[in-house]
Amino acid sequence: MVAPLKVGLAGLGTVGGSVAQLLHRQESNAPESNVLGARCGRPVRLVAVSAKAESEMQALGIPGLRWVASPQALATDPEIDAFVELMGGEGDPAKSAIEAALSSGKPVVTANKALIARHGVALATLAERSGAALNFEAAVGGAIPVVKTLREGFAGNSFDRVYGILNGTCNYILSRMESEKLSFADCLREAQRLGYAEANPTFDVDGHDTAQKIAILASLAFGVQVDPDAVYVEGISSITPEDLAAAAELGYRIKLLGVAVRTESGIEQRVHPTMVRLDSPLAQVMGVTNAVTIDPAGFSPITLVGPGAGGAATASAVVADLADIARGARVRPFARPVADLAGSRRAPMQRHEGGYYIRLLAVDRPGTFATIARHLADEQISLESIVQRRRNGGPHGGDDPDGTQSPAPIILVTYATTEDAVRKALREIKNRGVIAGNPQVIRIEKN
Structure with missing residues (x-):
């Protein structure tokens, strides 16, 4: 029997808990029903966790889990084969834990868009040196496999543009404003009440969440270093119901888009409210759903649509990354050697x-x-x-x-x-x- 891939997981919030339960359900199934094990050719087993409190592990109700108090200790634990970071935040303890895992040669899976956007190049360099995988499908688009599509599905293609709806909070607000003729402030309050927006929503509604995600996609598509500071950013707070009504009369719909496009002056990366034609795929995407359009050179664009957040959707992407590790598949984090990534600078919006x-x-x-x-x-x-x-x-x-x-x-x-x-x-x-x-x-x- 092939030995299982033994997984250590740091972070037991909504996504971490969903990953733990998904792995447990798969291994608890009869062999013929364990689709994860069948597709990987070996079991994928969660063996150890780290979180803010041991009670979080106990609340999972999964027998046999081992508690490790420190994420850094878990990252280098000799009893695990792969480290999953779901704590979040662009700094420590997430950053130091991932660095420790990669330095020890352990493959890493993370959903941490802030960390990849800010330190992705340095972490990819560390992964190259140690030969360990660094997978981050869940960092952009939730269940939408856009990272794998750009990095592997289109390995032989160049791109003219990658753009999309990358923040469900903003898409929900704009959708409600249009359909119910509500103000931005009223829709934001409703989004907060329903749990779609944070108590402090500025990171989402001012466009910075989308900026981190489009910076990652720009690196994958165009071979530039990930740099959220190279992205021009505007939020949606200035949009009014009058603008949305006028757009509809003119044959458009307003969406907050992240856009990375090849221009004569370089790779233009921008986030801002955008009018898209009503007959376009992105115009049909309403509510908290995300969508990404990939525009390859030489043929028509394709659009990927799906849930961009939530425990189950994000866990699906995390486990898909673990499946690659279990199969022995390893690709460069940004599709090419770090030394080949071009410098990233803000293209002048003028x-x-x-x-x-x-x-x-x-x-x-x-x-x-x-x-x-x-x-x-x-x-x-x-x-x-x-x-x-x-x-x-x-x-x-x-x-x-x-x-x-x-x-x-x-x-x-x-x-x-x-x-x-x-x-x-x-x-x-x-x-x-x-x-x-x-x-x-x-x-x-x-x-």
Whole structure:
């Protein structure tokens, strides 16, 4: 009989507990029902755990588990063959435990996107030196096998673009805002009540969670070093129900996207609210679901859709990584030698090219629209469509209560232009005093 792969697991939160139960269920099955063992050619057995308190292990109700107080001690335990880190956080104890495991030659599986985004290159270097595997499928997209798809499924392909919906909290909020005409603040409170958003949701709604994930995907797709600081980031808090309604009328839907794309000035990595066409696959993805579109050079894009978070979904990806280790499969963490990874730098957003949705509040005075049109023309910005909304006003047929005219919303959709041109034109328009407040600008992503 082939010896089992003996696993040590650090971290027994939602994901860690789900991994432990999944491994236990598989080994408890009759041999003909143990699909994991059958696919790996050997059993995969959880033998030791580490967590904040031993009571967490006891609560699992899994007999025969051994308690190890320190994650670092577990990582180098001679009685385990593979180390799984599910504690989270970009620093210690997760970082030092993974370093200890790799240094001792033990393969590592982690779902820790923050750690891989910040220290992935250094950890991959350590893995290369020791010959140990470093697997992190669960760090991006939950149950969606996007890491394996980029790293192995498309091993012979180059890529033009990788982009997608990588944060379920933001997708849930935007979906509810659109379907129920709710404000961002109201939807955020509901997401927190349902457990889809943290008590402090800024990491999600400001786009930083998505930035870490797209930085990892950019490294896999384009061979650049993982660096979340190279990602341009905007969040979703400025999006209004009016923007979502206008997008729908124009044939679009607004999503928070992470995008990595090859451009003449380098690999552009960005996170921001984006208008995608209603007939595109990403526009159909609602609620907490994630989706990633991979755009290989030479043929049509493919889109992977599935649950991006949660215990069962993430555990599925963790166990898939363990299965590779059990089978003896080892690939380079970022698909190529670390020495071959190019430096990563933030591509200047001023050079970004694409269409734009612009919402302005135009003041009611002669020459306002001519002023707007002149400054757009000065920057050679062509308009695909112009929509003028009715004024919001009181009992005077569009007037404010004091009898003055309130600003009228104007929505502009541009043909492809540059970020720099849009920003220059809007700066001049605002300086002329013909609009109230700040313009709303949302980029349009081509299909």
